[in-house]
Amino acid sequence: MFIDEIKIYARAGHGGKGCIAFHREAYVAKGGPSGGNGGRGGSVILQADHDLNNLIAQYYQPRLIAPAGQFGMGKGMDGHAGKDLIVKVPCGTLIWRLASEHPPVEEPDKNDKPMFSTSASRRPLIRAAGGAVAIEEDLGAAQAGTARDQVEKGELVTDLTRHGQQFVLCKGGRGGLGNRNFATAARQTPRFAQPGEPGEEGDFLFELRIMAEVGLVGYPNAGKSTLLTAISKARPKIAPYPFTTLHPQIGIVEYSDWKRLTVCDVPGLIEGAHQNVGLGHEFLRHIQRCKILVLLLDMAGVDGRAPWDDYKNLLRELELYDPALVAKPRLVVANKMDEAVAEKNVKAFKRKIKKTPVLPISAAFDEGIEKFKKMIRQAVEE
Numbered sequence: 264m265f266i267d268e269i270k271i272y273a274r275a276g277h278g279g280k281g282c283i284a285f286h287r288e289a290y291v292a293k294g295g296p297s298g299g300n301g302g303r304g305g306s307v308i309l310q311a312d313h314d315l316n317n318l319i320a321q322y323y324q325p326r327l328i329a330p331a332g333q334f335g336m337g338k339g340m341d342g343h344a345g346k347d348l349i350v351k352v353p354c355g356t357l358i359w360r361l362a363s364e365h366p367p368v369e370e371p372d373k374n375d376k377p378m379f380s381t382s383a384s385r386r387p388l389i390r391a392a393g394g395a396v397a398i399e400e401d402l403g404a405a406q407a408g409t410a411r412d413q414v415e416k417g418e419l420v421t422d423l424t425r426h427g428q429q430f431v432l433c434k435g436g437r438g439g440l441g442n443r444n445f446a447t448a449a450r451q452t453p454r455f456a457q458p459g460e461p462g463e464e465g466d467f468l469f470e471l472r473i474m475a476e477v478g479l480v481g482y483p484n485a486g487k488s489t490l491l492t493a494i495s496k497a498r499p500k501i502a503p504y505p506f507t508t509l510h511p512q513i514g515i516v517e518y519s520d521w522k523r524l525t526v527c528d529v530p531g532l533i534e535g536a537h538q539n540v541g542l543g544h545e546f547l548r549h550i551q552r553c554k555i556l557v558l559l560l561d562m563a564g565v566d567g568r569a570p571w572d573d574y575k576n577l578l579r580e581l582e583l584y585d586p587a588l589v590a591k592p593r594l595v596v597a598n599k600m601d602e603a604v605a606e607k608n609v610k611a612f613k614r615k616i617k618k619t620p621v622l623p624i625s626a627a628f629d630e631g632i633e634k635f636k637k638m639i640r641q642a643v644e645e
């Protein structure tokens with residue numbers, strides 16, 4: 264299964280709460296507060312990885328939840344931090360933040376008199392009230408109800424393109440301070456500590472746009488997969504029926520001086536793809552990052568269409584998907600030149616479509632392949 268778009272819910276770990284404890288030891292009367300701090304919650308971190316080629320792992324695990332920090336403990340022991348959750352995604356993954364179904368964490372009211380000057384102290388305090396622990400009501404929370412409406416829909420958060428690139432999707436909450444932090448000369452037995460901060464959370468859309476330098480576009484059966492096989496070690500399925508290729512295939516073209524180019528073969532594009540005819544046109548997102556496009560035409564018209572009509576339809580479908588695609592430099596390649604009618608068709612094509620150089624090749628018989636490799640390299644380097 265090939266997954267290139269998936270909705271994800273992510274939540275970082277909450278901070279552990281601070282502990283309320285007092286030192287007890289034989290012959291040490293009134294040992295003082297000894298509650299340790301809570302640990303930091305684990306963050307959800309995304310990491311781009313060039314060994315992955317689709318979002319299948321996220322399909323099976325669409326909820327990314329990092330562990331919470333450990334609570335503070337007595338005897339001045341701090342809780343452990345939650346372990347960060349590192350999620351590998353393929354290079355070329357875009358992250359969009361969706362309007363959240365979960366209300367964002369509300370900021371306490373600024374007018375709420377802080378007990379201490381640090382920002383951490385604006386958090387409500389846990390009080391030891393007659394043995395039971397109660398959380399003090401945060402007065403600001405009631406007023407901040409509209410914050411949810413302000414979340415923008417579909418905002419681009421990041422684009423992970425380089426191998427190893429990391430991005431903190433949701434930051435873990437800070438741990439709360441234990442009661443030993445609050446001892447002063449005037450108040451030697453603080454019976455309160457801080458709760459941990461909640462971890463960040465949100466709904467996201469992960470979208471993969473494959474990173475390749477050259478994109479191969481054409482009608483089904485034009486010979487895109489045959490061409491990819493001829494120029495690289497990729498072995499996509501080749502068959503004489505339309506829509507053999509169902510999802511993008513990547514091939515790496517190697518040159519004698521160790522230069523490498525990545526080429527992406529996408530499913531066949533047909534007239535009306537923007538109205539979801541054939542396989543639709545959503546797969547065109549994978550050629551959006553390409554530096555050049557190769558329009559591959561079946562010059563023999565094996566399926567009974569004229570190549571010049573194919574050319575116009577392809578350009579129209581590309582434009583309807585994203586006008587930036589037609590603005591990219593492109594190379595028009597005529598395939599199946601081994602067939603008898605192809606020669607005649609090329610002449611007609613040049614007459615009908617002026618000022619468009621065409622490179623004649625025969626992918627199945629390895630004709631013109633070296634020239635094609637040279638031309639795509641030149642175009643990419645320009």
Ligand SMILES: Nc1nc2c(ncn2[C@@H]2O[C@H](COP(=O)(O)OP(=O)(O)OP(=O)(O)O)[C@@H](O)[C@H]2O)c(=O)[nH]1
Nearest residue numbers: 483484485486487488489502506507508531626627
């Ligand atoms: N005669 C001739 N046939 C070719 C040539 N290149 C490809 N073919 C044939 O055309 C048919 C389709 O080739 P594919 O490479 O699967 O075409 P495709 O464009 O990848 O097709 P889809 O994946 O369905 O979009 C196969 O039967 C190939 O053998 C060629 O240069 N000459």
Ligand SMILES: [Mg+2]
Nearest residue numbers: 487488507508
């Ligand atoms: Mg194919």
